[in-house]
Amino acid sequence: MREKVRDLLKSGRVDVFLAYRQVDGHPLPQAFTLDNMEDLEHLVTGPARYPLDKMASRLAKAKPELKIGLLTRECTQRGLNVLATWNQLDPDRIETLGIGCCPSQLHHGADCSHLVPEKVGAHKLEIGIDNRAKPQELDALSQEERFRRWSYEFSKCIKCYGCRNICPVCFCTECSLENQELISGKSLPPEMPIFHLARAAHMAGRCVDCGLCEEACPMDIPLRLLYAQVGRIVDGLFDYQPGADTTLSPFTFLGEQVTLEIKPLEEAQEA
Amino acid sequence: MAEESFEPKILAFMCNWCTYGAADLAGVSRLAYPPNIRPVRVMCSATISPHHVLRAFQNGADGVLVGGCHPGDCHYIAGNYMTIKRMSFLQELLGFVGLGGRLHLDWISSAEAQKFVAVVTKFTEKIKQMGPLPLLPENLERSLIQGA
Amino acid sequence: MEYKYVPSICSYCGTGCGVLFEVLDGRLMSTWPLKTHPVNQGKLCIKGWNLHEYITSPMRLTSPLVKEDGRFKKVDWDRALSRAAQGLKDVIQEHGPDSVGVLVSAKMTNEENYLAQKFARAVLGTNNVDHCARL
Numbered sequence: 393m394r395e396k397v398r399d400l401l402k403s404g405r406v407d408v409f410l411a412y413r414q415v416d417g418h419p420l421p422q423a424f425t426l427d428n429m430e431d432l433e434h435l436v437t438g439p440a441r442y443p444l445d446k447m448a449s450r451l452a453k454a455k456p457e458l459k460i461g462l463l464t465r466e467c468t469q470r471g472l473n474v475l476a477t478w479n480q481l482d483p484d485r486i487e488t489l490g491i492g493c494c495p496s497q498l499h500h501g502a503d504c505s506h507l508v509p510e511k512v513g514a515h516k517l518e519i520g521i522d523n524r525a526k527p528q529e530l531d532a533l534s535q536e537e538r539f540r541r542w543s544y545e546f547s548k549c550i551k552c553y554g555c556r557n558i559c560p561v562c563f564c565t566e567c568s569l570e571n572q573e574l575i576s577g578k579s580l581p582p583e584m585p586i587f588h589l590a591r592a593a594h595m596a597g598r599c600v601d602c603g604l605c606e607e608a609c610p611m612d613i614p615l616r617l618l619y620a621q622v623g624r625i626v627d628g629l630f631d632y633q634p635g636a637d638t639t640l641s642p643f644t645f646l647g648e649q650v651t652l653e654i655k656p657l658e659e660a661q662e663a
Numbered sequence: 664m665a666e667e668s669f670e671p672k673i674l675a676f677m678c679n680w681c682t683y684g685a686a687d688l689a690g691v692s693r694l695a696y697p698p699n700i701r702p703v704r705v706m707c708s709a710t711i712s713p714h715h716v717l718r719a720f721q722n723g724a725d726g727v728l729v730g731g732c733h734p735g736d737c738h739y740i741a742g743n744y745m746t747i748k749r750m751s752f753l754q755e756l757l758g759f760v761g762l763g764g765r766l767h768l769d770w771i772s773s774a775e776a777q778k779f780v781a782v783v784t785k786f787t788e789k790i791k792q793m794g795p796l797p798l799l800p801e802n803l804e805r806s807l808i809q810g811a
Numbered sequence: 812m813e814y815k816y817v818p819s820i821c822s823y824c825g826t827g828c829g830v831l832f833e834v835l836d837g838r839l840m841s842t843w844p845l846k847t848h849p850v851n852q853g854k855l856c857i858k859g860w861n862l863h864e865y866i867t868s869p870m871r872l873t874s875p876l877v878k879e880d881g882r883f884k885k886v887d888w889d890r891a892l893s894r895a896a897q898g899l900k901d902v903i904q905e906h907g908p909d910s911v912g913v914l915v916s917a918k919m920t921n922e923e924n925y926l927a928q929k930f931a932r933a934v935l936g937t938n939n940v941d942h943c944a945r946l
Contacts, residue, residue: 530759593714643748650744
């Protein structure tokens, strides 16, 4: 890895390479350039996980002429694809070195911070939602119960905007979550459920299921689960997986024809 | 409040070129339909973002009805292609967090006064059966306590 | 170009969350939570997330201010301190030492807090010392 980064920098294929550097026991994101080549020996690949893709796109926005290289896990690669899809990054100016790991509970080779799911307390299991659940496991619950459980989770929110701030694919300059006319800025917890559902709606066709939002959430709201369901809906309706490649999200173009059917009134009836 | 006396508040977003025309025609034809809907005329059903629907629920609407033109009849050629994408997604998302069935999308052309009446009647009946939206803080607190 | 990430500690409250500042060409761009910090474990509150904003805020106090003729004026430290000392002296002379109180902060070090209470008890002569973490 170090050799590869050195080659990339020396050959001029990248001006700056984003990876991690071990500092006092903390793996911190670091921009390696020709000027600090000696730091390369402290380069590490994990286990901390920062949104390097988001950092790269911010850097690219401030310095469009830069050629940026970065360390990518599978989630970072998906994030880069989504950013390229939404014209936030020029993929020609990005070089990646993949370490091929994915923060999945099923993935045994993963070495990042989301590998081991945290234990969930008994109280939360009873009235809230298990962060480790899969979206389909919630299908068995009645509408009433779902709403009660999600309301409990949403009511914990301290509105730190951490989920949005850390999200690799949240790049808008003006955020709906801060628009006073859409969501009142005065209340805490934020207006429920609009605050979280508005964000979930924005994640449609974008969320790459990296799990950084849930990691950054101080209140352990099962955000990854919520957005995983968003991904599941989008996959079911449009057969679209954000970040799999650079095809456009179904929400960004009208399309040649309507492929969906109106949901009949009776069928939607559910107690 | 007795179950029978619950009158749902339903916000109806209607496309200027079709569903609003249908509502107009229903009125001119003196067709009766439940007075529970609060119509909002929009220029195209595609102008309705998920924010508007969520905002309606947040402000206490028990149901949201979206009326657009039949595919192919959109005044802006293909606006309703986007409407159905958005609304189908939102219906499923609302269902996931426990607000399923409270958002309905239908295509009602300006000649279909009968259909408009039928949809509004059926939707109002359905929301009546489902009961009020449990969003108000006092309801929410109660439901949280019951859950504990 | 200089682009780096500087680890630091949040200066807002006594919790002491680890933060990471994104610095581009000497300008603070944004704040990130320090993922491996044992205190906050990669989480921050809204104040921590927006730490970078107050550095360049025009509202920030960068020098002592003294109120003269109803308006705040920028002065040097000597003048500000002697003015404060004179003010305290006047109040204590007129109303006694217990008319003065000292508020300290959880964001100061133990030693600074110790000095502040010593100052209150030994110099001012009052036990009116309070602290934001004294719940």
